[in-house]
Amino acid sequence: MSGAVRRTGLVTGAGSGIGRAAALEFARGGAAVAVLDLDADAAAETAGLIGKSGGEALAVTVDIADEQSVKAAIGRTVEVYGGLDFAVNNAGMASHDRQLDELTLAEFDRVLGVNLSGTFLCLKHELPLLDGGGAIVNVASNGGLYAIPRAPAYVAAKHGVVGLTKVAAVDYAPRGIRVNAVCPGPTDTPAFDRIAAGTDLIARQEAITPLGRMARPEEAAAAVVWLCSEAAACVTGIALSVDGGRRA
Numbered sequence: 001m002s003g004a005v006r007r008t009g010l011v012t013g014a015g016s017g018i019g020r021a022a023a024l025e026f027a028r029g030g031a032a033v034a035v036l037d038l039d040a041d042a043a044a045e046t047a048g049l050i051g052k053s054g055g056e057a058l059a060v061t062v063d064i065a066d067e068q069s070v071k072a073a074i075g076r077t078v079e080v081y082g083g084l085d086f087a088v089n090n091a092g093m094a095s096h097d098r099q100l101d102e103l104t105l106a107e108f109d110r111v112l113g114v115n116l117s118g119t120f121l122c123l124k125h126e127l128p129l130l131d132g133g134g135a136i137v138n139v140a141s142n143g144g145l146y147a148i149p150r151a152p153a154y155v156a157a158k159h160g161v162v163g164l165t166k167v168a169a170v171d172y173a174p175r176g177i178r179v180n181a182v183c184p185g186p187t188d189t190p191a192f193d194r195i196a197a198g199t200d201l202i203a204r205q206e207a208i209t210p211l212g213r214m215a216r217p218e219e220a221a222a223a224v225v226w227l228c229s230e231a232a233a234c235v236t237g238i239a240l241s242v243d244g245g246r247r248a
C-alpha cells in the first residue's frame with residue numbers, strides 16, 4: 001500500500017510551530033494545503049515558504065473560536081481547492097501558569113473556547129465535507145492524557161480533544177472517515193519558548209524524558225502526516241504520543 005498523502009487539505013495554526021511543519025511536510029508530499037491561522041502574516045509566511053519550494057498553498061485567516069470565521073475559512077478552502085481530503089486541527093493556546101483556584105471563569109472559558117470548542121467547530125464543519133478515505137488529525141497534547149501541573153484549563157481542554165477524537169472516530173467510521181489525535185510532549189516551538197522563558201523548564205523537561213530531549217516540530221508533524229496518509233488506513237480513534245517516551 002502506498003504511503004502517499006491525500007491531495008487537498010487544511011492545517012489550522014499553520015503559521016507557526018507544529019502546524020507550519022505539518023503544512024510544509026504535506027506540501028512536500030504533493031498535497032495542496034490551506035494554511036489557516038489567526039495571524040494573517042504568519043499564515044502568509046508559511047504559504048510563501050511552500051510556494052518558494054514549488055508547492056501549492058493558500059493562506060486563510062481564521063479564529064477557530066468563532067464559528068462564522070471557521071465556516072468562512074473552510075468554505076474558502078473548498079471554493080479554491082474543490083474539496084477536502086484531510087484536515088489537521090492544530091491551532092491552540094497555552095495556559096500553564098496557574099493553579100485552578102487562581103483562574104477566573106473568563107480565563108478558563110477562553111482556554112476551553114480556543115482549544116476545545118475551537119476543535120469542535122473545526123470538526124463540525126469539516127466532517128460533512130470529507131468523503132470515504134478522508135482523514136482528520138486533532139493535535140491534542142500529552143496533557144490530553146495526564147496532568148500537567150498548573151495547567152488545569154489546558155489539560156481539561158486537551159482531555160476533551162482526545163474525547164472528541166474518539167467519538168468522531170466511531171461515529172464517522174461507517175462513512176470511511178478516520179479521526180485521530182497526536183499528543184505531543186514538550187516540543188521546541190515558539191509557544192514552548194514563551195512558556196519556558198526565564199525558567200529552567202527546558203532542562204527539567206529533558207531530565208525527565210527517556211530520550212533526554214524535547215521533540216522537534218517536524219517530529220510531531222511527521223506523525224500527523226502519517227495519520228492522514230493511506231499508510232494509516234486502518235488506524236482510527238487513537239491518541240498517538242510523540243514525546244520521547246514520557247508517556248511510558
Ligand SMILES: NC(=O)c1ccc[n+]([C@@H]2O[C@H](COP(=O)([O-])OP(=O)(O)OC[C@H]3O[C@@H](n4cnc5c(N)ncnc54)[C@H](O)[C@@H]3O)[C@@H](O)[C@H]2O)c1
Binds near residue numbers: 042092183
Ligand atoms: N509545543 C509544545 O510543547 C506542545 C506540546 C503539546 C501540545 N502542543 C499543541 O500543539 C499545537 C501547536 O502548538 P505549537 O507549539 O506549534 O504553537 P505555536 O504557538 O508555535 O503555534 C500555534 C499557532 O496557532 C495559532 N492560533 C492560536 N490561536 C488561534 C485561533 N484562535 N485561531 C486560529 N489560529 C490560532 C497561532 O497564531 C500560531 O500560529 C497546539 O494545539 C498546542 O497545544 C504543543
